């Protein structure tokens with residue numbers, strides 16, 4: 001679809017208003033919120049990511065793209081959460097210390113809410129104390145951690161090891177995700193599961209809660 005390609009360009013150029021308009025048009029055309037999210041926004045961000053990696057785009061441009069993406073996600077959020085599913089569990093989610101990437105985390109939170117989970121988002125750059133305090137305060141079932149940098153992903157192990165030291169590791173399901181992670185890493189640090197994307201996170205959480 002032509003508009004979707006246009007939206008990839010608009011995201012690349014950080015054009016927030018155009019992205020909001022594109023999202024609305026696709027919804028009007030009968031697209032599901034999930035398809036708009038994945039095919040227009042996430043796919044567009046993949047292109048941005050590749051050119052960022054290759055030194056064609058720089059931080060300021062990527063920030064604009066991220067802001068445009070968030071504006072689009074804000075329109076989709078209530079629609080994704082509209083399922084009215086009964087509450088199936090509670091998740092605390094946050095990006096680890098040293099890491100400020102939050103789009104993937106926000107997406108996982110949105111999809112989890114849409115599937116009937118209660119989600120407590122503790123934001124970015126979280127030291128281990130934040131995770132522990134939130135888990136205890138919220139009486140959560142699930143801990144979700146996100147990391148987008150190879151330099152910050154090892155911090156997930158710090159959190160899990162601290163949970164073990166405090167004798168609370170077995171009280172929670174620990175799910176981890178983020179672009180640089182993989183299955184093997186998830187196992188190595190003692191998480192219950194690595195989640196490749198938001199849909200997998202929802203399915204995995206449901207499986208553990210049932």
Ligand code: B1M
Pocket residue numbers: 042045046048049050052053054059060062063066093098099100101102103104105107108143144145146147148149150151175176177178179180195196197198199201
């Ligand atoms: Co950053 N950045 N960035 N960045 N950035 C990456 C991650 C990078 C891969 C780009 C690249 O070089 N190709 C690279 C990391 C390289 C590495 O570590 N090997 C990188 C770098 C280097 C940096 C800086 C160091 C750049 C600099 O300053 N020189 C800097 C670091 C800042 C910091 O954190 N301390 C930096 C900064 C930024 C911006 C601020 C400009 C911006 C972030 C804005 C924001 O988040 N508010 C940004 C962005 C946007 C990206 C890319 C382009 C896109 C990330 C994204 O939002 N993707 C990214 C390139 C890439 O990933 N290919 C990149 C879309 C999102 C939907 O996908 O986050 O993967 P993702 O989430 C997915 C899954 O991973 C999974 O589900 C999500 C939905 O399907 N998932 C989970 C994620 N978290 C989960 C948690 C779960 C479950 C599943 O818990 C249960």
